[in-house]
Each structure stands twice: as C-alpha cells, then as structure tokens.
Amino acid sequence: MRAADALGLCLGSLRGHRSRSLMLLLAVAIGVGAVSLLTGLGEGARSYVLGEFAVLGRNTLIILPGRKETSGGMPPITGLAPRDLTLQDAAAIARLPAVLRVAPLQAGQVEVSVGNRNREAFTLGTSQQFFAIRQLQVGQGQPLPALDFGEARAVCVIGAKLRRELFGTRPALGEWLRAGDRRFRVVGILAERGESLGMDFGEMLIIPVASAQMLFDREGLFRVFAELRGPGLLASGKRQIIATIRERHEGEDDITLIGQDAMLAAFADILRALTLALAGIAAISLLVAGILIMNVTWIAVNQRTAEIGLLKAIGASAAQVRLLFLGEAGLLAGAGALAGLALGEALLWLGRWIWDFPLHAPWWARLSAALLALATALLFAWLPASRAAALHPVDALRPQAAR
Known part of the structure; x- marks a missing residue:
C-alpha cells in the first residue's frame, strides 16, 4: 500500500x-x-x-536590621536585632571602599493634605542616592537635594497619582503640602512608573530621611540600600559591611544582607x-x-x-x-x-x-x-x-x- x-x-x-x-x-x-x-x-x-528585582541592579545590597534566620528551639526562634540600624551606620557603610552609593530608608503611612484635600500616603524618608539606586526618574522638577543623612529639610518629591489627587489640575511644583504635623515644599514629581517590588511610586511621598525620623518620631531605619562599585566587589563588599556593623554593634552580627543574585x-x-x-x-x-x-x-x-x-x-x-x-x-x-x-x-x-x-x-x-x-x-x-x-x-x- x-x-x-x-x-x-x-x-x-x-x-x-x-x-x-x-x-x-x-x-x-x-x-x-x-x-x-x-x-x-x-x-x-x-x-x-x-x-x-533586576531594577535594583546586580551590584545592590539590601541591609535589614536583625538576623532573618531560624536559630532552632521549640517553637522556632528567630534572631533578634539588639540594635537598630542608624544613620551613623549608613554613613559608616557609605565610607567603605567597595561602596558607591548608600540610601537609608525610613517608611510609614502619613495623612497628607493640601487645602481641603487629604489622603493617606506611603511616605519614604531617604536620600538623593535612592533615586539613582532604584532608577527613579523625575518627570518635573528635581529629586531630593544632596544632604547629609542627618540634615532635615522641608522638601519632598511626590508621585504623579498623588499629585493629581492633592493638587488636581493646579501646578504642584513649589507648592506646600502638610504631612502629619509638618509642612513640605514640593520640589519634584516622579515620572509615571507604577508598582515595583510592592511599592507604588505613583502614590508615594519622598522626603529627606532625617525629616522622616522627626515625622515618625523613630530613629531606627527600615533598611539600607548599598550599591557597590562593581559585580566583582560583591563578596568583599558584603564582608566589609558585616565587619563594619559588627564593630559598631559591639561584636554582634545583627544584620541581614540580601543581594539581588540570592533573591533572583x-x-x-x-x-x-x-x-x-x-x-x-x-x-x-x-x-x-x-x-x-x-x-x-x-x-x-x-x-x-x-x-x-x-x-x-x-x-x-x-x-x-x-x-x-x-x-x-x-x-x-x-x-x-x-x-x-x-x-x-x-x-x-x-x-x-x-x-x-x-x-x-x-x-x-x-x-x-x-x-x-x-x-x-x-x-x-x-x-x-x-x-x-x-x-x-x-x-x-x-x-x-x-x-
């Protein structure tokens, strides 16, 4: 056939x-x-x-307070942080030879208002370096000014969606808004981006980290972003950061380092x-x-x-x-x-x-x-x-x- x-x-x-x-x-x-x-x-x-996660870049480390690991026992016991991460810790990390940029973070929810318009907004206290580390683009105005970590200033950058909700069709640059019990002048508006790693930058208020500490009445940092000078310095950079914090925290290894490679x-x-x-x-x-x-x-x-x-x-x-x-x-x-x-x-x-x-x-x-x-x-x-x-x-x- x-x-x-x-x-x-x-x-x-x-x-x-x-x-x-x-x-x-x-x-x-x-x-x-x-x-x-x-x-x-x-x-x-x-x-x-x-x-x-790739947005962070291959050279970025996230430093969290406390040892995020199980140390055994019944029930399981997680490591505690004897000390908070402070602005002085972030400044010490910034001085390390392997580190290019450092951005300390303080975060919380705050009621933000302009005139009779108000809403809850996720407020992030950080430094100018955060914009480069997270690749944030400012659509109007400028990012936060270059300040020492401990210097507070009444300036802010807001997301595009938050700008529309607070100011409507009015110009926002140079205007004042109230966050909690403090006032901030808008110096920049973020370009449209949407959510990234759980953060909706369109609804975010970004202020200097020292201003955020006063606003939240809290000294300990939420976390610290550190960008190294190159992928080849990842291992040595981790060792330098751990050694620096151990020395500052009386010999305690009480931080957790998360690299992009590990997360990926x-x-x-x-x-x-x-x-x-x-x-x-x-x-x-x-x-x-x-x-x-x-x-x-x-x-x-x-x-x-x-x-x-x-x-x-x-x-x-x-x-x-x-x-x-x-x-x-x-x-x-x-x-x-x-x-x-x-x-x-x-x-x-x-x-x-x-x-x-x-x-x-x-x-x-x-x-x-x-x-x-x-x-x-x-x-x-x-x-x-x-x-x-x-x-x-x-x-x-x-x-x-x-x-």
Whole structure:
C-alpha cells in the first residue's frame, strides 16, 4: 500500500465521521492549549518578578536590621536585632571602599493634605542616592537635594497619582503640602512608573530621611540600600559591611544582607517549580484525551471490521492495517495540537493586551505539549489498532465478526 493511498484512507475515514473527529480534535486542542496557557502564566509571573528585582541592579545590597534566620528551639526562634540600624551606620557603610552609593530608608503611612484635600500616603524618608539606586526618574522638577543623612529639610518629591489627587489640575511644583504635623515644599514629581517590588511610586511621598525620623518620631531605619562599585566587589563588599556593623554593634552580627543574585535565584527556583507543576496539571487533560481516543478507536474497529477484512483480503498486511488506525489517531492529535497551540497563544496575547503582563509560553512547553499529545494518541490507539491488525480476513468479513 502506497503512503498516498494510506493517507487518503485515513483522511476519508476522518471525513466520514466528522462529529467523532471534531470531538477528538477538540479534546486534544483543549489539553495542548491548557499546557500552553498555564505554562505561559507561570513563565509570565517568573519574568515579571525577575524583571522587578533586576531594577535594583546586580551590584545592590539590601541591609535589614536583625538576623532573618531560624536559630532552632521549640517553637522556632528567630534572631533578634539588639540594635537598630542608624544613620551613623549608613554613613559608616557609605565610607567603605567597595561602596558607591548608600540610601537609608525610613517608611510609614502619613495623612497628607493640601487645602481641603487629604489622603493617606506611603511616605519614604531617604536620600538623593535612592533615586539613582532604584532608577527613579523625575518627570518635573528635581529629586531630593544632596544632604547629609542627618540634615532635615522641608522638601519632598511626590508621585504623579498623588499629585493629581492633592493638587488636581493646579501646578504642584513649589507648592506646600502638610504631612502629619509638618509642612513640605514640593520640589519634584516622579515620572509615571507604577508598582515595583510592592511599592507604588505613583502614590508615594519622598522626603529627606532625617525629616522622616522627626515625622515618625523613630530613629531606627527600615533598611539600607548599598550599591557597590562593581559585580566583582560583591563578596568583599558584603564582608566589609558585616565587619563594619559588627564593630559598631559591639561584636554582634545583627544584620541581614540580601543581594539581588540570592533573591533572583530563590524566586527563579520557586517560580520554575510552579511552572512545571502547572504544566503537569494541564498535561492530565491530555491523558483524558488519550483515553477518549482509545475508546473511539475501539468503536471504529468494531464498526469497520468489514473494511478491515476487505483490506486484508486484497493483500494489506497486519502492519499496514495497524498503521491506518495509528495514522488516524496521529492526524487527529497533530491537528488538535496545532489548534491547541494557536488557542493558547491567542489567549496569552489577549492577556498581554488586557493586563500588560509578560505572558509567554516557553518553547519547551509548546514543543512538549505537542509531542505529548502525539505520543498519547499513538499509545492509546495502539491496542485497538493491534486488535484490528490481528483480525483474520474471513472472520472480519462475517457479519458480527468483531463481537
């Protein structure tokens, strides 16, 4: 039997049972589309999180007060911070040879008002260096002035959304606003950016760190950002910072250093495992589609025993008969896989368009889904195809032979 004849028989059989063929094609398409869609969601979340952390730069360290680790015991005991991080600690870190920039942070919620307009705003006390470390762009005006960490000044930079809510259509630069019990003059307005690492800069009020300490009546810092002079100084920079704080804190190792590489590796592993789990869940639907193909192929064998007997009577071998049924299953799986990939990509594109989120199915997921659909279809069709191939021509041509 020529390959063209075999292909014609397979296509003719599929056209002759359109409803059954469409049902199988739809089952495979849904399975492949689900794999593509769910892995796209997982990879999108991974790309988004890694992109957010990449904003910090490879040379940035985050210094937190206290040892953020479990030290054992029943129940688990977390390390405590004998001392807060202070502005003097941040200044000592800034003097280290491996450190390029330092930005101390003080943070809290404050009621901000202009005239009869008021709202709660996340207020961040920091230095001018924070704008360079976090790559913040000022759309109007200028960033905070270059001040000593301990110097307070009644100036602020506000987010674009906060500007609209407080000032409406009026110009905001040079105007005064009230934050808590203090007044600040607006010297800059941040460019539109949105959320980053849990911070919505559009709704943020940024003031000098010493002013924030007076506003919140709190000396201890929330955290300190330190940018090193290069990736090659990451290890030595960590050692210098730890040694400096240990010396200042009476020999206590009471800080936690978080580098971008550590955060990226941890989140990448977690989100990669999540993506694989989602792909595994979606692949179960392909198993269901394979079982459906097996059942339908059994029915086809029982309904087409006369056709099988005729083919074998005119010289078709058992292998050729088996190949006909496997070819039908393979054609359905291939067409369903292509339709599923198109469906998944269409849904991911729609998600990108609606939510502006980086939804992309990885190439390995698309390829694996298509190959798995094909392998599942052939595997589950093998048994009924072998049953058809084993029929004797005389028995197959008798009425009710397959029962």
